Amino acid sequence: MFNTLSRMLHTGLLTEPLPVPNEAIPALETLQKDVLGILGRALCIRHVDAGSCNGCELEIQALTNPYYNLEGAGIKFVASPRHADLLLVTGPVSVNMEEALKRTYDAMPDPKLVIALGDCGACGGVFAKSYASRGSVASVIPVNNTIAGCPPSPAAILGCILQTVRSSAVEA
Amino acid sequence: MSTDMMEPQRTRLPANMPSSRLRVDREQWLRTAEDLRESGARLLTLWGTDDRDRDSGFRIAAAYLLTDSVVVVEHLIKETSAPSYPSIAGLFPAALRMQRAVHDLLGISTDEVDTRNWLRHGGWPETVFPLRRDVDGNRQYPIVSEPYPYVEVEGDGVHEISVGPVHAGTIEPGNFRFSVVGEKVLRLEERLGYTHKGIAKLFENFSQEAGHSLAARVSGDSAVAFSWAYCSALEAITGITCPMRAVALRALALEHERLANHMGDLGGLGNDAGFAFGLTHFSRLKEDLLRANSVAFGARYLLDYVIPGGVAVDLTADASRLLLELYDTLESSVTNMRAIYDNHAGLQDRFREAGRLEQNTAEKLGAIGLIGRASGIACDLRVDHPWSPYNSLAVKMIVQTGGDVAARVQVRFDEVVESLRLCRALLAELPIEAIQTPVSIAAANLLGIGLIEGWRGPVMIALETGPDGGIRRCHAHDPSWQNWPLIDYAILGNIVPDFPLINKSFNLSYSGHDG
Numbered sequence A: 001m002f003n004t005l006s007r008m009l010h011t012g013l014l015t016e017p018l019p020v021p022n023e024a025i026p027a028l029e030t031l032q033k034d035v036l037g038i039l040g041r042a043l044c045i046r047h048v049d050a051g052s053c054n055g056c057e058l059e060i061q062a063l064t065n066p067y068y069n070l071e072g073a074g075i076k077f078v079a080s081p082r083h084a085d086l087l088l089v090t091g092p093v094s095v096n097m098e099e100a101l102k103r104t105y106d107a108m109p110d111p112k113l114v115i116a117l118g119d120c121g122a123c124g125g126v127f128a129k130s131y132a133s134r135g136s137v138a139s140v141i142p143v144n145n146t147i148a149g150c151p152p153s154p155a156a157i158l159g160c161i162l163q164t165v166r167s168s169a170v171e172a
Numbered sequence B: 001m002s003t004d005m006m007e008p009q010r011t012r013l014p015a016n017m018p019s020s021r022l023r024v025d026r027e028q029w030l031r032t033a034e035d036l037r038e039s040g041a042r043l044l045t046l047w048g049t050d051d052r053d054r055d056s057g058f059r060i061a062a063a064y065l066l067t068d069s070v071v072v073v074e075h076l077i078k079e080t081s082a083p084s085y086p087s088i089a090g091l092f093p094a095a096l097r098m099q100r101a102v103h104d105l106l107g108i109s110t111d112e113v114d115t116r117n118w119l120r121h122g123g124w125p126e127t128v129f130p131l132r133r134d135v136d137g138n139r140q141y142p143i144v145s146e147p148y149p150y151v152e153v154e155g156d157g158v159h160e161i162s163v164g165p166v167h168a169g170t171i172e173p174g175n176f177r178f179s180v181v182g183e184k185v186l187r188l189e190e191r192l193g194y195t196h197k198g199i200a201k202l203f204e205n206f207s208q209e210a211g212h213s214l215a216a217r218v219s220g221d222s223a224v225a226f227s228w229a230y231c232s233a234l235e236a237i238t239g240i241t242c243p244m245r246a247v248a249l250r251a252l253a254l255e256h257e258r259l260a261n262h263m264g265d266l267g268g269l270g271n272d273a274g275f276a277f278g279l280t281h282f283s284r285l286k287e288d289l290l291r292a293n294s295v296a297f298g299a300r301y302l303l304d305y306v307i308p309g310g311v312a313v314d315l316t317a318d319a320s321r322l323l324l325e326l327y328d329t330l331e332s333s334v335t336n337m338r339a340i341y342d343n344h345a346g347l348q349d350r351f352r353e354a355g356r357l358e359q360n361t362a363e364k365l366g367a368i369g370l371i372g373r374a375s376g377i378a379c380d381l382r383v384d385h386p387w388s389p390y391n392s393l394a395v396k397m398i399v400q401t402g403g404d405v406a407a408r409v410q411v412r413f414d415e416v417v418e419s420l421r422l423c424r425a426l427l428a429e430l431p432i433e434a435i436q437t438p439v440s441i442a443a444a445n446l447l448g449i450g451l452i453e454g455w456r457g458p459v460m461i462a463l464e465t466g467p468d469g470g471i472r473r474c475h476a477h478d479p480s481w482q483n484w485p486l487i488d489y490a491i492l493g494n495i496v497p498d499f500p501l502i503n504k505s506f507n508l509s510y511s512g513h514d515g
């Protein structure tokens, strides 16, 4: 116990202001305010791996580390599509995952937002279209936004989530 | 069996460690497997090829790891209307799923009773074998949903729980069917293949000089291991020797990959056992390492770092200093965290005895890599078959005999410390020279293999060249193939709520397995 406490004290608080990939992305507090302003509560994200190489998953996981502290910004990952506002899809859509992806999408309440993450999700990446792959996420379900990169950095993912939530608010 | 028993029919095989190929007939295919099993050889991988255009038959091949070398045993199946070969799964149980996969892709069968599809879930017709050369790999088919005949478990009070393919969390897809009484697991049956992307067929569209980028994406968390294995195979075929600086930098990148994954897992395991503090700290340490990767190698994840003939980015003197400082911080933090884990009664209570894989079960089933080492199987290519630069690093074999989650945690802790030692040694002796050498285009029909001990275990690429700098066939193998079936055993008698923890302690690749 003493060890644990002393480790906590020595490490201190690590959360950084939101890394800024471009000028359009404001600080963490603004992000939190935006999320609250738009949704009135936390943003709930459901992630589906539709056939990725697992590289993109690693960067999504990084979002919850103390530097990015996603949950601190009022964004959380949920276990059921029924609780989700936003679907984050990785990978090209493998034919073996097509049905599961469509079902997850259908199970989400309206209005639903979808982000296709990574070069694979955005355009099929190296896997493209084949007997085993449908290519981009957009060829299977409607997509609001895409994030390029292989894999995209946590900062880019965070920036895109924010932008997507914003523009959906403007449209609404 | 040592390789000299096979001397007469054996030919040398280009590879990054002593390797040979042995061509056998149908009867010898099984007999060789028997001899190899007897001698304690391990099955590395098994794959098939459509060689009807060149040799009027299909070819089945298996790679085995011997104490002194690697041998690839090949059998040409001349019967092409209903091609088949004798199953080796009775000797090497891990071959069973590989053989089912070979059937799905090529339509070559065995004499096994279990003929269920493995990679084909109804996404393409049963009569289409996509890896055959006369099949158009780009053609799309509508999905015809096919129920999978899981093995039924009957008995008083037995019920079934099906989980997946989509899981609650940021992990890859797969299906787990538990047969339980109360909370106790009587049987677990896995169904994988959901992320099958047709990688083997795709390789045929890649040039020899670009194939490494697809190899790196077989399993993103093992990108360095796969791209290095690919480049090793190509360089062995073309007879190229990489500059020693590039070789050392590849090893540095591979050890960083091991460190990042081990630290991620150590955090995840703490979290799954109810100790979120562990996740917070290890995810932070992992992030520190990834940021250092950006500075040192030009990217957080090194999917495009190892290239034919060398590496893509040179390491600056400043980056090298930064890395040395980082290693010190990591080492003291990890040592500190280890003391916390070791002394935390709640954690140890969850780790000990959970998901035990006994050594003899692990031996029998062919466990490999980290999972094998946690069940007393001392096998690490960096130690047993050290390729350059590991031949001058004297890597320490890390082994634990417990076979439970606790043992898999300890192996990871010990390997982190050993990796840090290797990283320091590599930087201390880093030669000053070029980081790339040109790689010429190889002639057609040459086979070579590359084997790299990734963080999960031995990753293998078998590359056969095509004409005009193309690829005729490339088989990529992730050690998850051998280790997935072991979870079915490790979970027996445990309770369902412990599955996430046990599964995490294995942390196998779905994508690497599904291809």
Ligand code: SF4
Residues within 6 Å of the ligand: A051, A052, A053, A054, A055, A056, A090, A091, A092, A117, A118, A119, A120, A121, A125, A126, A149, A150, A151, A152, B217, B220
């Ligand atoms: S975009 Fe890159 S990292 Fe992401 S799934 Fe595709 S290949 Fe993997």
